[in-house]
Amino acid sequence: MNSVKMNIAVYPGTFDPITNGHFDLIERGARMFDKVVIAVAASPGKSPSLDLDTRIALAKTACASLPNVEVIGFSTLLTTMMHEQGATIILRGLRAVSDFEYELQLANMNRAQNPELESVFLTPAVENSYISSTMVREIAKLGGDVSPMVHPQVAEALRNHYTG
DSSP states (O other): OOOOOOOEEEEEEOOTTOOHHHHHHHHHHHHHSSEEEEEEEOOGGGOOSSOHHHHHHHHHHHTTTOTTEEEEEEOSOHHHHHHHHTOOEEEEEOSSHHHHHHHHHHHHHHHHHOTTOEEEEEOOOGGGTTOOHHHHHHHHHTTOOOTTTSOHHHHHHHHHHHHO
């Protein structure tokens, strides 16, 4: 019996919140790989504004149109979770040259832990290149309109989070 190995990519991050920039990379990754796992990190050290369950739910909502995308939460080493998922590809985004040094360091550390892992870097579309979760949170906190930068339900969740 021939078994065909799926090309599974994991896109890890805190997704606090998931933005159109993230979605752009996820959508393109979904065309490149058999399956893309959006791995929402618990990241208690980063003190995320939105709790893990909310970040997972918002990522599921934003990616609902992509049938080969799965969203999970995790709080283990990335390499451990990737082994559990049967994945060997780490999908990461680069918005600017300044991101590259940090991402290269992460890629090398992950490969040192598991030499079979490969990191694939994508750049966002120009219209999403300025968007970061940090900036989206700051705008939402101050009552600004984040709707051009996030899925409509993410914008609503942020409005409720910061005004409720």
